[in-house]
Amino acid sequence: MNPTDPSITWLEEKPLGLAERLYLPLFLQGLTTTARHLVSPKVTVSFPEQRPTVGNPLIYRGVHRLNRDAEGRVKCVACFLCATACPAHCIDIVATESPWPDREKYPEAFQIDELRCIFCGMCEEACPVDAIELTSLLDLTGKSREEMIFDKEKLLSVYDMTKDAEPMKSAALGGTL
Amino acid sequence: MASVIVDGREIEIGGHERLNCIEAARRAGQEIPHYCWHPGLSVVASCRMCLIETGQRDPATGKVTMVPKLVPGCQTPVKDGTVIVTESEKVRESRARVEEALLIDHPIDCPICDKAGECLLQDYHFEHGQAERRADLHPFTSRKRDVGPTVTLFVDRCIMCTRCVRFTREVSGTGELMVTSRGAKEEIDVFPGFPLDNKLAGNVVDLCPVGALGDKDFLYQQRVWFLKREANVCSGCAAGCSIFTEHNQDTVYRLKPRENPDVNRWWMCDDGRYGWHHLHDAARILAAGRRGAGTAACAGAFAAVEWADVVASLRADLERSGRLAVAVSPMLTVEDAWLLCSVARSIDERAFLALGHVPAAGDDESFPGGFTIRAEKCPNRNGVEEVLAAFGSGGRGWDDLLAHVAAGHADAAWVTAGYPRPWIDEPTAATFSGLSCLVVQDLFDSPLTALATWRLPAAGFAERAGTWVNVAHHAQSFRQAIRPPAGVWPEGRLYWNMLGRRGLYDPATVRQEMAAASAPFAALADDPPATGVDLRVRQLA
Known part of the structure; x- marks a missing residue:
């Protein structure tokens, strides 16, 4: 772009006034903010001894879980929609014919690479049967990359672990049961 | 010539053509949705999805008279002056009602249905259906x-x-x-x-x-x-x-x-x-290998050889051996075969070139609909025969090669195979046992690879690019669909490099050279269409 272009309006910086040139008023202003935070209630916690409180578990995006239906079977129907929606390509499903008469297929294997996952929640949103959900578990650690690839059993165990504290979201959000 | 008016646009169709409204509209770039009609099957007009408005233009006055009812486009032939309306309010309403009727008890299990994504019911519902469901059924x-x-x-x-x-x-x-x-x-x-x-x-x-x-x-x-x-x-x-x-x-x-x-x-x-x-298949040959010790067959196990070294040492081995016999497999593309024959002739000017084993099973099987499954279980016998003829070795088959080797006229043999099923028995393979160098290029181990000095992997059909000439001399060129497994070079790539040619193996370049050098392949000169060309047409002309 040409600086002499008539469509450009050039603005001049305002000259500093006396208060700005003295520096002290602005210094005091900043110091007041610091002082206010010294006396205001603390929002940080000393993790991990203390757990932070999660605002609304319904919209929090932590570790995944695979929900179980009323009979304790995995709810997932292996439709691959989460894998399709996943922008990080971290979901890997192997589908097979289901052993139950009321269900056509189910996941023989279901893996999520938690290291690859960007916790965007698209899988949860894409799922037509509300089988995959993001819990409010926020501290996800492991000793190896392999350990961080969660398989079906591990994802189901996350459900077993969290189901009492966090019931399935579908009821509260008007999804399938 | 006859003219048909599709949505106000006039198109010309051949006078002898017998088209229905769907085909005529397609010529005009208008797709009429349909389920039951298929060009390869009889017409039943039962799905009612292709209902459209038609009429007839009076040739004398130019006045158009419309048929009051909707008619099925699949069952209505067009003639000179036929008027087709595919996008009127009446037609759209009819399509929405048909979609609704079809979906009343159609299970909404698209997420677990394997057809989802290529389903006409889905596509037409988005295009022509209505957003809400009036029936209180949710199968x-x-x-x-x-x-x-x-x-x-x-x-x-x-x-x-x-x-x-x-x-x-x-x-x-x-x-x-x-x-x-x-x-x-x-x-x-x-x-x-x-x-x-x-x-x-x-x-x-x-x-x-x-x-x-x-x-x-x-x-x-x-x-x-x-x-x-x-x-x-x-x-x-x-x-x-x-x-x-x-x-x-x-x-x-x-x-x-x-x-x-x-x-x-x-x-x-x-x-x-x-x-x-x-x-x-996990049993595929996945690396080039040469027998470890000595040149005698059967001695030692295969030691993996880098492809760059294969190019040089394979040529040296064959040149040292002397008289060469080559079996050109009918699984190879004509480009591969052409390059293989060129390589063989550059190693030994008088190399014996012959068609490889042609697998066959049973008889040709024909079906009433005009479809025939051929007994000959290889895609390119005609193509390879034409290549061999261009190299002055026309008419030589696998049996001629076996006789040639059995008679002791060859010191080295290069057998290309690439057959998906077992193809050679031990007595036949034993013909090659006395050679100083035997090169076998195949998908799987066979009695022949047990005797081989060099064992080279072959590419599968989807891993190749090139041209095959079918039983009716119809040549179809195609590209590679998937990459071969790691460690496998498609045959053409090896031959290309053995000829010392620069750059990447390009079947299209080879095709151009063949078309220029050999009359039977002249039809391949212009980029052939996806449906292929008949090689004999150009020869007759």
């Missing part, structure tokens, strides 16, 4: 019925277009499928004890516009939107059917027929359809 599951060894029927997903029933009656001629009951209780079924078990059975899955018929080989394996497709040619038999190889991440998931009026029309056989599993 979710479909009954499943085993109708044959390769096909599963999801009974409730069916929209009763009867394409599959007509296919088994008209094309395969076996008539296993039928419609039972009437009205809302209509269902597709087979007669007890007579399953859908013919060699064209897989086509009913392609014909099914919805997810009612599922291919057991593909069921639940992959969602269709993950698949990429490449136009290929089937290598199962000499018919050379046009196919799509559908793959994802270098794994083939299924083969589908590709419409080609000159070869296979819309169909392919089950032998070809399921004939890709050998590509992913």
Whole structure:
């Protein structure tokens, strides 16, 4: 772009006034903010001894879980929609014919690479049967990359672990049961 | 010439052409939705999706008289002055009602239906259906019925277009499928004890516009939107059917027929359809190898050789050995064969070139619909024979090569194979036992590789690019669909490098050279269309 272009309006910086040139008023202003935070209630916690409180578990995006239906079977129907929606390509499903008469297929294997996952929640949103959900578990650690690839059993165990504290979201959000 | 007016646009069709409204509208770039009509089957006009408005223009006055009722486009032939209206309010309303009727008891199990993504019911619903559901029915599951060894029927997903029933009656001629009951209780079924078990059975899955018929080989394996497709040619038999190889991440998931009026029309056989599993067989030869100690056959095990070294030392080995005999496999493309013959002649000017083993099984099998499965189970015998003729070795076959080697006229042999099934027995292989150097290029180990000095991997059909010439001298060029497994060079790449040519192996360049050098391949000079060219046409002209 040409600086002499008539469509450009050039603005001049305002000259500093006396208060700005003295520096002290602005210094005091900043110091007041610091002082206010010294006396205001603390929002940080000393993790991990203390757990932070999660605002609304319904919209929090932590570790995944695979929900179980009323009979304790995995709810997932292996439709691959989460894998399709996943922008990080971290979901890997192997589908097979289901052993139950009321269900056509189910996941023989279901893996999520938690290291690859960007916790965007698209899988949860894409799922037509509300089988995959993001819990409010926020501290996800492991000793190896392999350990961080969660398989079906591990994802189901996350459900077993969290189901009492966090019931399935579908009821509260008007999804399938 | 006859002119037809489609949505106000006048198009010319040939005077002898017998088109229906769907085909005529398609010429004008207007797609009329349809389920039951298929160009390869008889017309039943039962789905009512293609209902359109038609009329006739008076040739004298130019006045158009419309038919008051909607007519099925598939069943209405066009003639000079026919007027077709595909997008009026009346037509749109009719399509929405048909969609609604079809979806009343169609299970809404799209997420678990294998057809989702390539389903006409889905596509037409988005295009022509209505957003909300008026019926208070929410069916979710479909009954499943085993109708044959390769096909599963999801009974409730069916929209009763009867394409599959007509296919088994008209094309395969076996008539296993039928419609039972009437009205809302209509269902597709087979007669007890007579399953859908013919060699064209897989086509009913392609014909099914919805997810009612599922291919057991593909069921639940992959969602269709993950698949990429490449136009290929089937290598199962000499018919050379046009196919799509559908793959994802270098794994083939299924083969589908590709419409080609000159070869296979819309169909392919089950032998070809399921004939890709050998590509992913763990027993494949995956690296080039040379026997460790000495030049004598059988001594030592194969030691892996880097491809860059293969190029130089293979040539040196063969040059040292002396008189060379080469079997040019009918599984090779004509480009591969051309380069192989060039390599052989550059090593030994008087190399004995012959056609490789031509596998055959049974007799040609013809079906009433005009489809033939060939007994000759290789895709390119005619092409290789033409190449051999261009190198002055026309008419020499596998038996001639065996006789030549048995008579002691050769010191070294180079046998290309690439057959998906076992092809050679030990007594035949023993013919090659006295040679100082035997090069075998194959997909799997065989009695011949047990004798080989050099064992080279071959590429599978979807891993090659080039041209095959089928039994009717119809040449089809195709590109590579998937990359060969790590460590495998497609044959053409090895030959290209052995000739000392620069750059990457490019079948199209070789094709141009062949067309210039050899009259039978002149038709390949211009980039041939996807449906291929008849090599004899240019020769006659």
